[in-house]
Amino acid sequence: MYAVSATVQVVQAYLKGCEAQVSIAAVNAQEQVVLAGEGMVLDAIIQTLQQQGIRSKALVVSHAFHSPLMRLFGKRLLRFVSKFPIAAARCRLFPVKLAS
Numbered sequence: 001m002y003a004v005s006a007t008v009q010v011v012q013a014y015l016k017g018c019e020a021q022v023s024i025a026a027v028n029a030q031e032q033v034v035l036a037g038e039g040m041v042l043d044a045i046i047q048t049l050q051q052q053g054i055r056s057k058a059l060v061v062s063h064a065f066h067s068p069l070m071r072l073f074g075k076r077l078l079r080f081v082s083k084f085p086i087a088a089a090r091c092r093l094f095p096v097k098l099a100s
Contacts, residue, residue: 001025001036001067002046005055008033014045023067034059036067 004011008024011033015022022037022045035042046056063070 001034001059001061002042002056003028003059004033004035004046004049005031006033006049007031010054011035011049014049018045021069025067036065038067038069 007030008027011024015024015035018037018041021041022035024033025036026034028034035045049056
């Protein structure tokens, strides 16, 4: 994932033809967009943006949940959890407030 210092409209122009591999994951401000997606395609887009003078920064994340690549995982997860019946909890849960 990358934070890009540009508007959504500017970034979308660079994503043309790559929407299946890279997407806008978040819009944090008018000129602060986050991109997520397939590594090589995302890297190529970032390199092009940088060549145009558009700043970007790689974000350290464990998973790019906003990436188009997660769609396949979401479908697999839905198939997996659909095997389990939905029912009311059989035990009571008590919330615990931790001291700060």
